[in-house]
Amino acid sequence: MKNLNDFNELALGSRLKSLSDRMFADVDALYKSRGIELSSRCFASLLLLRANGSMGITELARQLGQTHSAVSQLSKTMLKAGVIDQAKDPSDERRRLLQITPAGTQLLEHNKDLMDDIEAALRDAIAVTQHEFMAALNGLDQQLDEMSLFDRVKTRENARxxxxxxxxxxxxxxxxxxxxxxxxxxxxxxxxxxxxxxxxxxxxxxxxxxxxxxxxxxxxxxxxxxxxxxxxxxxxxxxxxxxxxxxxxxxxxxxxxxxxxxxxxxxxxxxxxxxxxxxxxxxxxxxxxxxxxxxxxxxxxxxxxxxxxxxxxxxx
Amino acid sequence: MKNLNDFNELALGSRLKSLSDRMFADVDALYKSRGIELSSRCFASLLLLRANGSMGITELARQLGQTHSAVSQLSKTMLKAGVIDQAKDPSDERRRLLQITPAGTQLLEHNKDLMDDIEAALRDAIAVTQHEFMAALNGLDQQLDEMSLFDRVKTRENARxxxxxxxxxxxxxxxxxxxxxxxxxxxxxxxxxxxxxxxxxxxxxxxxxxxxxxxxxxxxxxxxxxxxxxxxxxxxxxxxxxxxxxxxxxxxxxxxxxxxxxxxxxxxxxxxxxxxxxxxxxxxxxxxxxxxxxxxxxxxxxxxxxxxxxxxxxxx
DNA sequence: ACAAATTACGTAAGTACTAACGTAAATCCT
DNA sequence: AGGATTTACGTTAGTACTTACGTAATTTGT
Missing domain, CATH: 3.40.630.30 (Gcn5-related N-acetyltransferase (GNAT))
Known part of the structure; x- marks a missing residue:
């Protein structure tokens, strides 16, 4: 029986999606087992906000690789949960600057050990494969930043x-x-x-x-x-x-x-x-x-x- | 400014999701530019059905790394598009066997060059990074099959x-x-x-x-x-x-x-x-x-x- | 200096999924 | 043999996004 692996790069999108879904589900379950109601998707934003101070919606969206709409909606849940707060950018009235609250910082600190464990567990799983997954991922990301898959295929199509x-x-x-x-x-x-x-x-x-x-x-x-x-x-x-x-x-x-x-x-x-x-x-x-x-x-x-x-x- | 890459394995789920979303969007755009209305998500199923003959919903779902519900819903669109048809399994009346139609096969054949281009474009993008992305991905997939991320983290947590x-x-x-x-x-x-x-x-x-x-x-x-x-x-x-x-x-x-x-x-x-x-x-x-x-x-x-x-x- | 273009953001509707539940058929367990 | 369990699948409701569109503030071009 053939499976998705046998289609090599062609089914890469499907496989990456399935892998990331599995990870999100597991990480959500881990947070839940600690009594954290906040979805794991919020944590990426919180980490960015803690590292970078205050950020606008679009800025955050670009870092997360999502649309500004998604972040706009996500920010609502996070505001309601009290882990971030907002302020108008004085130099640009359109921008809504988000920043992490003390409660948010505390949430991150309180669960630092869990996050360390997640990171270490993945690092171990990757290490035993004897492949440099993270470096390979960074490389692919960068390649697709330089020229999108769409443009790459179009170039090939035209050449052919x-x-x-x-x-x-x-x-x-x-x-x-x-x-x-x-x-x-x-x-x-x-x-x-x-x-x-x-x-x-x-x-x-x-x-x-x-x-x-x-x-x-x-x-x-x-x-x-x-x-x-x-x-x-x-x-x-x-x-x-x-x-x-x-x-x-x-x-x-x-x-x-x-x-x-x-x-x-x-x-x-x-x-x-x-x-x-x-x-x-x-x-x-x-x-x-x-x-x-x-x-x-x-x-x-x-x-x-x-x-x-x-x-x-x-x-x- | 820090970005998701700086969080290493911790933000892996988010990064994989963003990468797969980008790929799906680009591949969808490519199919659309050819006048194909069928979403690129259907193509993974079609490829599996062509390779494996007829498959049940659950079987297909497992291969795709999705729930049976997702495949059940997906199969409706594909039936309506006429690229697959269905039949009861004579040896198990519960199972609905899906198989690719001549129209579906033709769709795949007619776009073989596009799929070849997609595969080649990705292979090239990966090749220039000098990393073995596919092998690394296979390895990580396999590791997480052997023991889920959840269990890995729990083991670490307990040990600590x-x-x-x-x-x-x-x-x-x-x-x-x-x-x-x-x-x-x-x-x-x-x-x-x-x-x-x-x-x-x-x-x-x-x-x-x-x-x-x-x-x-x-x-x-x-x-x-x-x-x-x-x-x-x-x-x-x-x-x-x-x-x-x-x-x-x-x-x-x-x-x-x-x-x-x-x-x-x-x-x-x-x-x-x-x-x-x-x-x-x-x-x-x-x-x-x-x-x-x-x-x-x-x-x-x-x-x-x-x-x-x-x-x-x-x-x- | 002022219209045109761009940028930042919000909202509504649509998409692709999952979780949870229900039903029917098959299998297991004595 | 027949009740209990498991398996296959469908449906509904909910989630996490996207696309498309609209508004307001800012920047650009001439």
Whole structure:
């Protein structure tokens, strides 16, 4: 029969929870056997308050690794039990400073031996395992402080996806994806102009047949991004119709799609590569700048109202 | 500013809880970012069910380190989500066997990469700390399985107390304690007979002046146990009036108090040491046997109705 | 200097559990 | 065999939190 241990790090959360629940239950039972009504959860706060003098709710919450709401509620029980009292912070009227009362200090002192026993019992149980549990825990805590588990997994996910993404040329079966991606982008930042609809519905006629190119980013069997090179009548190329599904942004897909277009431009005999965009799209502009585009004055007026930035590719 | 880390093992429960909460929150967020509505808590159960086939509620609860109630409630959500189904155990009509559905298996398979990422991210975070967190956790888990934290602390508490207990001779200022302890014992097991009250209220007259002895067990400034040697008219000693406060039983105090009485008997010129007790008090009888007392027929009738066992000291 | 943003805290509602109790089926004990 | 005990599970009420939202005081940006 498999148990949680067999799932290694995957079930770590469940196992830590179960372990801490067991500890709290046992420590509560120990306090109760001494006739202490106060829950063991209060003791961590009391120890912090005794060590640090007076503390605000948020401050205490951060130390305990809980929300301020939890501490706010906890403080009520402790106030009622008379082990802490409160005072307004004179320099910040919002803050309620908590501090331990003589009764609270006495409670801690009176049960110092019990707390010593708990500490020693755990230290012993850990010692016989021949592993440095506390140091390992401190290390893990610190690692997750530096970068959360969420961010760590996202980084891995992105790395794995970026590796799995292929940049491919236009194929007729992806015609609908071409329109879908561009409309999604237009509706997010601007609105779909009349000319857009024409081009997006007939990419072969408007882009490929005049000598342009369409590229796709494909993840498994899903098309998640696109870019185009549109050939002008004077032979110049326009980098355009660049769009990446919201879900997969931040993977560096824009750079990949643009780089592929630049390569294509270089292989051609086209005299110039330019693009039009909008000042609002700062991340995109920064990307273009880093790829070797420089700002310039437009030579002819744009097909699109939204365009107010004009850039020319000058190479690296 | 001190934080929970500075309290070492004492605040371990709080720290583990906070760490597991963080993990659950992050993993939940990760699942949610994938559009999975099912809480991450369900996944541990699903993994166990997939690995082990069908399991009963209690069985699953034990593996998860939770109560059967928790699993019973959790199973409802999982049933409603369609990731598990249930069937009566044909060999035990009480048991409800849970098993994973194809939909559940598919959910796990479809998110295998995410689970791999979570596992790998944690493994990495642990690896850079240069500590073997998982091995240390397994070790601590196992230690606490072998003996609970509660029992460990109780053992320490008792050892510390036993060490701190002194066996002392009678002093007039402890006269009230002598009566209190004996009355407590009598009321618990029998009732206070008329002759008891006489003796207990006048220990000097009835016990010490005829050549007897009274011993006390003192913990700090508290008298927590007593025993007496009562000198008979024929010179024999009776081991009697043995009582230990309920709170401090199980510390081996009875043995200490009896041993002190035996020593005193040996130093005297008394021809015999005997005692009277009751068959109901098996732990006490076992103690007397281990100290060298043997069962015998009483030579004279007892002062007390409750006495139905008579023992004589024969040495080791 | 003053609106906007942030911070500190409280409250209400929801979640995930436990403790305590109850019921039904199985097992144990002569 | 049949009463006593144990085991498996469900339900209810309570606990310890969180999330979400609101208010008031403080800080920031220009």
């Amino acid at each position: 996806r970026e590796k799995a993404v292929e940049i491919i040329d236009f194929e007729p079966r992806y015609r609908d994806d071409f329109k879908r991606l561009n409309v999604e982008w237009l509706e997010k930042y601007f609105y779909v102009e009349a000319f857009d609809n024409q081009v997006l519905s007939n990419p072969e006629e408007y882009i490929l047949e005049p000598g342009g190119h369409i590229f796709f980013a494909r993840l498994d069997d899903e098309i998640i991004g696109t870019s185009s090179l549109i050939r002008q009548e004077d032979g110049r190329f326009e980098l355009s119709k660049m769009s990446i599904t919201e879900k997969h942004q931040g993977l560096g897909l824009g750079r990949k799609l643009a780089q592929r277009a630049i390569e294509q431009f270089k292989r051609s005999d086209s005299p110039q590569l330019f693009l039009e965009t909008n000042t609002r799209l700062t991340p995109a502009i920064r990307l273009y700048e880093s790829l070797g585009f420089v700002h310039a004055k437009p030579e002819v007026e744009s097909h699109y109202q939204r365009a107010d930035v004009y850039m020319i590719y000058e190479g690296d | 107390r036993e060490k701190a207990v002194e066996i002392i001779d009678f002093e007039p200022r402890y006269r009230d304690d002598f009566k209190r302890l004996n009355v407590e014992w009598l009321e618990k097991y029998f009732y206070v007979e008329a002759f008891d009250n006489q003796v207990l209220s006048n220990p000097e007259e009835y016990i010490l002046e005829p050549g007897g002895h009274i011993f006390f067990a003192r913990l700090d400034d508290e008298i927590i146990g007593t025993s007496s040697l009562i000198r008979q008219e024929d010179g024999r000693f009776e081991l009697s009036k043995m009582s230990i406060t309920e709170k401090h039983q199980g510390l081996g105090l009875g043995r200490k108090l009896a041993q002190r009485a035996i020593e005193q008997f040996k130093r005297s010129d008394s021809p015999q040491l005997f005692l009277e007790t009751n068959t109901r008090l098996t732990p006490a009888i076992r103690l007397y046997e281990s100290l060298g007392f043997v069962h015998a027929k009483p030579e004279v009738e007892s002062h007390y109705q409750r006495a139905d066992v008579y023992m004589i000291y024969e040495g080791d």
